[in-house]
Amino acid sequence: MSALAPDSQYIHTDKIEGVPYQLLADKVPTPFYAYSATQIKTDFAELKRILPQGIDYFYSLKANPNKTLVALLHQAGTGCEVCSLVELEIALRQGVAPGDIIFVGPGKHINELTQCCLAGIKAVVVESIEEMHLLNDIAAGLGVVQNIALRINPDFTGEKAKLVMSGKPRQFGIDEQLLPQAFAVLGKLVQLRLAGIHIYLGTRILDWQALANNTQNILALAATLQQDYGIDLDFVDVGGGFGVRYFDKEKALDLAALGEALLPVVNNYRQRFPRCKIVIELGRFLIARAGIFVTRVNYLKPSRDEWFAVCDGGANCHGSAAGINSLIRRNFPMARLGPPRRNNDQHRYQVTGPLCTPTDLLGENVLLAELRSGDLIGIGHSGAYGASASPVSFLSFGHPAEVLVENDQAFLIRAADSVDTLLAPQVYQCLSLAHG
Numbered sequence: 001m002s003a004l005a006p007d008s009q010y011i012h013t014d015k016i017e018g019v020p021y022q023l024l025a026d027k028v029p030t031p032f033y034a035y036s037a038t039q040i041k042t043d044f045a046e047l048k049r050i051l052p053q054g055i056d057y058f059y060s061l062k063a064n065p066n067k068t069l070v071a072l073l074h075q076a077g078t079g080c081e082v083c084s085l086v087e088l089e090i091a092l093r094q095g096v097a098p099g100d101i102i103f104v105g106p107g108k109h110i111n112e113l114t115q116c117c118l119a120g121i122k123a124v125v126v127e128s129i130e131e132m133h134l135l136n137d138i139a140a141g142l143g144v145v146q147n148i149a150l151r152i153n154p155d156f157t158g159e160k161a162k163l164v165m166s167g168k169p170r171q172f173g174i175d176e177q178l179l180p181q182a183f184a185v186l187g188k189l190v191q192l193r194l195a196g197i198h199i200y201l202g203t204r205i206l207d208w209q210a211l212a213n214n215t216q217n218i219l220a221l222a223a224t225l226q227q228d229y230g231i232d233l234d235f236v237d238v239g240g241g242f243g244v245r246y247f248d249k250e251k252a253l254d255l256a257a258l259g260e261a262l263l264p265v266v267n268n269y270r271q272r273f274p275r276c277k278i279v280i281e282l283g284r285f286l287i288a289r290a291g292i293f294v295t296r297v298n299y300l301k302p303s304r305d306e307w308f309a310v311c312d313g314g315a316n317c318h319g320s321a322a323g324i325n326s327l328i329r330r331n332f333p334m335a336r337l338g339p340p341r342r343n344n345d346q347h348r349y350q351v352t353g354p355l356c357t358p359t360d361l362l363g364e365n366v367l368l369a370e371l372r373s374g375d376l377i378g379i380g381h382s383g384a385y386g387a388s389a390s391p392v393s394f395l396s397f398g399h400p401a402e403v404l405v406e407n408d409q410a411f412l413i414r415a416a417d418s419v420d421t422l423l424a425p426q427v428y429q430c431l432s433l434a435h436g
């Protein structure tokens with residue numbers, strides 16, 4: 001029933017759950033994202049079933065902040081990891097208890113820290129000594145004690161991460177060498193309570209052994225700190241960075257092997273620190289496989305000896321598929337959607353979007369069933385870092401629509417931007433400046 005077979009390059013080309021793509025495209029303007037509710041639930045249930053029991057999972061809203069999806073994951077049992085005021089508000093308005101929210105990020109604004117204190121969230125993950133001072137002052141002003149977690153930039157790096165976030169000079173976290181200073185300062189900041197340790201090593205890791213080693217290294221460092229400083233923690237957030245397979249040569253993460261490898265690591269730690277919870281924060285792994293990006297072929301044109309399928313949505317709505325932020329762009333799983341035609345021969349296409357740049361390339365030399373203008377193309381594994389991580393304002397196309405499908409029902413969960421919604425914030429207002 002699911003939209004995409006888990007961890008497969010295969011796309012169901014006719015339907016998402018019980019709903020034909022063509023029916024959705026009749027109701028919603030292309031391009032759009034469609035998500036399978038069943039697959040979101042199944043992917044999370046599988047993860048919980050296979051990894052050691054008793055781990056707390058936090059959904060990283062940066063992967064996809066749509067409030068309906070946040071609510072769905074929260075109902076399935078995740079907390080929320082947020083990084084901005086709006087992400088915090090999304091979580092709170094979707095009924096996530098403040099005690100199930102952590103706020104992470106190296107550049108938190110005073111307003112964000114204030115809202116965290118007012119809501120009384122589970123922890124502000126502090127990333128510098130200066131931030132600790134600022135948060136303490138804010139908490140003092142509000143007359144509250146705020147829980148924090150120290151984000152540490154450890155001496156070790158993450159194994160096999162595509163984006164390395166530690167072990168070198170980074171804006172993230174407090175360097176391991178600075179911890180004695182940080183603990184000394186923290187001892188004097190009476191409005192802050194140390195509730196946790198947070199270490200995030202990197203993302204898009206597909207190697208179970210690397211993930212197990214990373215977790216082992218993090219828990220070992222946490223244990224040393226707990227012992228050396230005599231601290232009693234509520235939780236250690238060991239990050240995550242679990243990858244999903246996008247490209248032909250990638251191998252899906254072996255969850256069963258990861259679960260087996262993590263069990264002794266987690267059990268050893270728990271024997272020593274039974275009260276301390278282990279937290280994993282994940283975005284991509286919880287949402288990527290459930291989403292498909294649907295774009296329509298507007299024009300088919302030959303150029304020299306190649307065929308271009310020029311679509312109505314490209315890098316502006318799906319920057320990840322176009323390789324924005326990647327060193328090398330490779331093709332996401334892609335297929336022509338809809339019932340097969342009599343002649344199902346494969347043809348080679350350059351799949352592009354509507355932007356005036358050659359980098360607006362969704363698929364290079366992709367083999368697809370023969371296309372006609374008006375056809376729908378689906379890009380799989382697109383639930384994470386889609387529109388929200390794309391330059392949706394470029395050429396003023398705006399944010400595409402989003403649809404959630406469950407069985408044979410479909411719900412619009414975000415309307416596409418319109419001319420009016422795009423133009424409304426553009427104003428011409430005199431700023432009353434006080435001179436002299």
Ligand SMILES: Cc1ncc(COP(=O)(O)O)c(C=O)c1O
Binds near residue numbers: 281
């Ligand atoms: C601190 C932190 N947490 C969570 C995430 C989510 O990562 P992913 O979507 O790969 O799980 C990121 C991504 O960069 C991150 O920096």
